[in-house]
Amino acid sequence: MAGMRTRGRRGADLGRNMASRAADIAALLRHECSLLVELYRNKENFPSDVAGVPLVSIPSPSSHLDPGDKLWHLHSALEQCCSLMERAIVREKEEFDGGEMGEYEKRRKMVKDRLSRLVIVTRDLLKATDGPSIVTTSLDASQLDGPTALFELKLWVYGIFMEVEHWSNTAIQIFQDLQPDATKVPSKRTRSSRIAPRMR
């Protein structure tokens, strides 16, 4: 019993540390993504109040969900963000690449790398709390390709950046909520019950 308690305490510490670390990464991502959004808006002369198009199919986790479900929602959304981000970079390179690594390109790469890191950390945290098997919902190819018209493509890219900013913000909240409950073992549920189309 004593050994189990020790392991439980160690697991709690580990979970808290992971959640804390993930929250830090998410905070960094949010900061860098907000800078990227601002940089992109200025570069493309977009109005400040232009609305982004919803691109991630995962709805924002409800406050009624338990932390494990929130974490799963978050992980799925971040993975979609990561896929969209990668695709946006490819499309932008195809259409607009000037061959030079300017400030926008550097920051975009930084956000993408940070996002990938956050996905990994979230996955690790999800594994730590919910077991090794993780099922996520991914976007289909049409959703990933984006529009063909260049102006719509730019709005699409802008929307992706705003999605990343939104989900990094959500991640911070979830990770902060998760820290006191890191050691709680979420109840086993079927993943299908969690998947629901995102409505914004």
Next chain:
Amino acid sequence: MACLLKSTISKSDCRPFWVVVLLLGISAENTQAKTVLAVPQHVSLSANYPTQQLSISWFGGKAPIFEIIILRTEFNETVFYDTVSAVVNQDGGQHQWTWTSVEPLECTSLSVKICSREGNARSEWSEPQILEGRDIPSNSDAQMYPHSKVVSVGSNTTFCCIVAAGMELKKIYYGGTLMNVTRLSRRSYATTAVNQKASQPSGTNVFCLPHSRNVISGAVIFVGYPPRPSKLSCETQDLISAVCHWDEGPDTKLYGNRTTRYSINNRYCPQKSCGTPQWDGSWTLVAVNPLGQYTLTDSAELDHRVCPVEPVNLTAVVQIFNVTVHWKWKYDYSNHELVCQVELVSSNTTLRNFSGKGLHSVVLLDLHFDEEYRVKVRCGSQKHFWKWGSWSKAVTFKTKPYVPDSPDVWLWVNRDSGQIIWKPLTRWQSRGQIKGYQVTFWSPGENEPSVKFLSAGNNFLSVNLTRWASFSGDNKLNATVTVKAVGGVSQPSNVPLRLTGEEPSALEKTVYTSSGFPLSWQHNSNSTCSYLVEWCDAFCMHDCPVDWIRLDAGKTNVSIQSANFQPGVRYNFSLYSCPSDFPVLMRRWIGYMQELVPSSSVNLETTQQDCDVVLTWDEIPLANRRGFLQGYNVYISNGSQLILLANLNIGTGTYTVKGLSGSTHKFTVKAYTSAGEDTGGTAAISMKECGDGLILEILASLGMVTLLLVTAAYFCYKKRGWVKKAFYPDIPEPKLPGDWSRTRGPLDLKPAPHSMVNIIEKPERDLIKDALIAIAEEEEIDAGDGIGDEPVDTDEPQSLRYYNQVVDERPIRPRFPDSSVSSSSSVDSANTDVTYTGIQTSCSSLVFPSDSQSPSEVFQPHHGLPVSSGDRGGGYQPQMHPVASASSEPLEEPQALSSGGYKPQSSWLLDSPREADEKMSPTHSLGSPTSVSSSQFLLPDGEEHKEERQASSSAAAWFTNLLSSAKP
């Protein structure tokens, strides 16, 4: 025509002809107007949206021209209306005409109508043919046209925004610029960007904002330039294929999918260099982007365009004096004449060229010993040289060592010690790693030379010259240094020295310039020796970093420059002649590369001398001067600032500040060089009270006067006999006929009318000098007969004289000024010739002022002695007799007031002051009843002589006492 032919016919004859022509013309016109032109049929529209061109085709009979009108369908606004000549398709007779719209064809629906025209005849308009725009109700989305258009810099582009159904346009932006808008239809709005500038890589956004929604619709336009490549050249590296290069030219500002694409001989080139597998001999480069294309051509024979690849696998076979460099080729150049360039880098860089067929190795000669080199190779075609190929990777090698050079040796002498010192060999001179040095030194008197071995890091050996010189009769010494290196032992370097014991000649200053320390000297024409200039830190005593330079014979000047010279360091320069054969010291210099302010200050001391302050200080040590001292500045501190008192030359070590008053003073003495002053030595002094010089002089004068008086008094005392004889001879006893001594009776004493005693009134007591005031006998000038000057021993009536003599210690009261009364009342002694000497004055002979003393304080005369009193005071009144006195008021008053007058006959008892003194009674002061002769002058009491008289009176009294004491 008829009229022309018949031009000679009169006008009246032509009139019918003109009428006929007019009628015919009217008839023809009517015939033409009645011709019915065919209405264009089967009008069809074909839109090319990217180019914004509308192709209109129709069938329309044989009319040569057509009128075409194009309207915006919704607002029925005419966009185009003109007469055109359409192209006729010969096969089907279809007419076709193409119209280019300023606005995108998608903006709004257009209606096209055509009519045929032939002269003034015009057919009916065809049925309108409509090209539907994207603003039709069935397409309710917001849109912006044109999409992703690419235009040239400076062109104009019209955009249209179709708002969503039910929306109103708010604004249209081009980039960040708000645009003016023209309405084309209910949902379509147009704006035109003129003279567009190059866009950013992602293009320029044009978007419209509708009211009440934040959803924007827009398009991207790319503004750039057509391609302009240049400098196409093709060459071969493998002697088979061709590789072409070109310069892309100016930036087209088009990127991504719109970037310029190149092809060589119809072969796509992904990069700006492109190859062909065979040598085609001619090449065509086509550069294409959305704005246009550009073509470049090049042609050449293969042998003229050979550019060998870089040599690989370089190896170096190192010899003692040379190295062989080998390399390999990626392609077979064995039959091709090559020229190769070898870059050899050591301390400097050299290029050496070699040539040969299929060259793959070269030998590099004349290399330095034990030297590291870096070598790389590139080659080109020797025939029809085109260009150098790329450099190979560098390879490094090191040559073998060799026997080192002889060192440059010198013997530095510093008093009794010395150093055999040699310059470290450079890498070139050592020709390999140095193992050590062998130093041999000997004198002729020594049997065995001294041999020392030093390791490689050393470059000097200290020697005791005194011990050395003791072995040598002629003070000649020799030293030899050899270098042992990896490559062998150097030739010995010999340095001879003659210890002459001569002191160095006088030091001269040398001033550093940009070229160094300039030294110059006279050349001895008889000498063929070379010179050596040695220099070192002047204050270095041991293991000094000595440096020297050897100069050819005949040189008379040199500028010494060294990277080791430091500011503020004093350097000694010594010129030696014949450095290789017992050198002789010729001249010496000192100098500073840069003078600094002294590093230390003077040690200042202050001392007070009366009201002056003497500043003293020592010289600053030479080592701390850091420059040639030029003098000292003496300052006095005035609160926060220093006030310069004096500027003193060097060598001065003292300075006196005069005329300072009390309190504390702070002084600073700063030595200065050409670089400025040092921080200065400071000392403060608190001044003690100093005496006034005038007072001291007065005191000294008074002391001198006192000394003179004492000397005079002593002289007079010693010579009092002579003085007495000279100034105070003995008065002979009166010789009286008969016997006067036994007869008693009244003496009728009548003073001689000219014998008067003036009693000088002394109105106040001299409080300062409590001494007897001598009252001198008044000059006989007042009397006018000069009798007083007569000798005392005479039958003539004598004046009454007396001596004032101090017999009482009490203060002597001044007399009343009315002495004349007393004087006038002196009894004339007509019949007697008696002079009383030594009349002892006493209280009775003095008159005290009544106003200055209370009556009780007034010395009271002894019983019955006449004493003047009252306001008049009353002076001394010897022998005053009521009868004999001249009648005058002053005389009568004391007579009345006093209880008794002067009665010499009855009261005179004593004959000398001493006796009176012994009696201690003033009543016995009077002497002879007959006449009084006083040796004391009775001076008038003039105001102007008051003080003088007081002093002289005091002195006279003292003198009189002195004389009196000298009486036998």
